Structures are given as C-alpha cells and as structure tokens.
Amino acid sequence: MPASRFISDKFFPERNKRERRKEARPGELLEAALDLFVDKGFAATRAEEVAARAGVSKGTLFLYFPSKEELFKAVVTENLSGRFTEWNAEFEAFEGSTSDMLRYCMRIWWERVGSTKASGLTKLMLSEGRNFPELAEFYRQEVVRPGHALLRRIIRRGIDSGEFAPVDVDHAIYAVIAPMIFLMLWKHSAMICVDGESEIDPEKYLAIQAETVLHGLAMPPKAGP
Structure with a gap:
C-alpha cells in the first residue's frame, strides 16, 4: 500500500471509507429503509436514519429517492x-x-x-x-x-x-x-x-x-x- 494511502486511511478512516465506497447501491438503501419502516413505522423513520444505516449521507439518499414517500414506494415495489x-x-x-x-x-x-x-x-x-x-x-x-x-x-x-x-x-x-x-x-x-x-x-x-x-x-x- 502506498504510504500516502496508509496515512490517509489511518487518520481519516471514515472519510476514506466513503471515498472508496462512493455511493451505496439503491438496493442497500432499500434494505435499510425496509428495516426501519417495519421496526419504527413510516412516520417515525427519518431519512437521515436510513442514510446512516446504509452508510451514506442524506444527500446521497436523495440522489436516488427525492423524498421519504418515494423511498417507501420503492421499498414496496422492490419487495x-x-x-x-x-x-x-x-x-x-x-x-x-x-x-x-x-x-x-x-x-x-x-x-x-x-x-x-x-x-x-x-x-x-x-x-x-x-x-x-x-x-x-x-x-x-x-x-x-x-x-x-x-x-x-x-x-x-x-x-x-x-x-x-x-x-x-x-x-x-x-x-x-x-x-x-x-x-x-x-x-x-x-x-x-x-x-x-x-x-x-x-x-x-x-x-x-x-x-x-x-x-x-x-x-x-x-x-x-
């Protein structure tokens, strides 16, 4: 591993994890949303919780699904x-x-x-x-x-x-x-x-x-x- 990569991973592990991963696949977001919707209900589930469970930012979630309602519809369609x-x-x-x-x-x-x-x-x-x-x-x-x-x-x-x-x-x-x-x-x-x-x-x-x-x-x- 290059020294620069080692130093970056050592001191900024979360940032570099996100950089290597870039964006979660929609399937991972849908899986996280399904878990939270079923466990907490629709009203109580927040978009940032779904994003956090999938390991991405709230902004990344909204790149795929422009609203929580659209996310729920996608979960229903998928499952x-x-x-x-x-x-x-x-x-x-x-x-x-x-x-x-x-x-x-x-x-x-x-x-x-x-x-x-x-x-x-x-x-x-x-x-x-x-x-x-x-x-x-x-x-x-x-x-x-x-x-x-x-x-x-x-x-x-x-x-x-x-x-x-x-x-x-x-x-x-x-x-x-x-x-x-x-x-x-x-x-x-x-x-x-x-x-x-x-x-x-x-x-x-x-x-x-x-x-x-x-x-x-x-x-x-x-x-x-």
Whole structure:
C-alpha cells in the first residue's frame, strides 16, 4: 500500500471509507429503509436514519429517492408489487388442480413474503395508511388490487373446471386473504393475537386454513335421483 494511502486511511478512516465506497447501491438503501419502516413505522423513520444505516449521507439518499414517500414506494415495489409478474407467470404455468394451486399459493406466500421482513409493510399500512392517503392509494394500486386479481383468477379457474361451486368471487377471495392478514399481524405485533401459552406453526396454520377454504369452495356432490 502506498504510504500516502496508509496515512490517509489511518487518520481519516471514515472519510476514506466513503471515498472508496462512493455511493451505496439503491438496493442497500432499500434494505435499510425496509428495516426501519417495519421496526419504527413510516412516520417515525427519518431519512437521515436510513442514510446512516446504509452508510451514506442524506444527500446521497436523495440522489436516488427525492423524498421519504418515494423511498417507501420503492421499498414496496422492490419487495411486493414487483413480484406479481413472477406470480402471474406461475399461475399460467401451473398444471395441477386448482385446489393444489390454492394450497401452493398460500404456502409460497408465507415462504416468500409472510415469513420475511416485507410482511411488516402490510401491518404498517394497516396502522398508518389513514394518515398517509397518497401512500395508502399507492399500496392499493400496486399490491392490493394485483393480489386480489390473482386470487380471483385462481378461484375462477376452479369454478370453470367444475372443482369449485359458483360463488361470489369478489367476496370469496377474502376467505383466503384473512388468514394471511392474521399471520402478518401475529408476526409483527408481539404475538398479541394468541394466548401466550400456545405457539402457532405458520405452515400448519396455513395448511389447515387452506383445507377449510377449499371445503367451503368445493362443488357439493350431486344429489341422487
């Protein structure tokens, strides 16, 4: 190492760390923002905290994201809404029964979203969305509506194939959504939804909920002559 570099690193370590790194990748900023938004909430999180956690200046953060609101939207896109292309492609390629598809949907949602930090974004919107109507509308457009649309496609597939009874699809989707919402609240609310003595196994819970939903959706057996 050149002597000048050694002296610079020795006496100005933080400055030179920043110089070598220059700018954090947007992904690092989004990861830091996700952690803070979920842990502290949107209102309580400050932009400078996100920048500090990512190891950059507040000014660098705003080079990528001009406001905290835009940063939040990017976090939602990165972790939730940006995945619907992948999920719809899986729907198109699925070759099994619709019952198996619904079981798969609920299980894979837990593995990819529910069990991760990203599930805290839903809890955040439930608790703070009323105070930030623009963000609430963004979340509805980018997450809620595509999610509902995908569930409608699944249930309609079952109806069209004769597996499911002809139900009101727009309301039937909430039978699937409700147990997912419960798990997210349970995960991010100190498990206050349970009695404190028993534990919930998320995979077993979702498997039971899936069978309950499927039992309710199933086409009833034809009556005898």
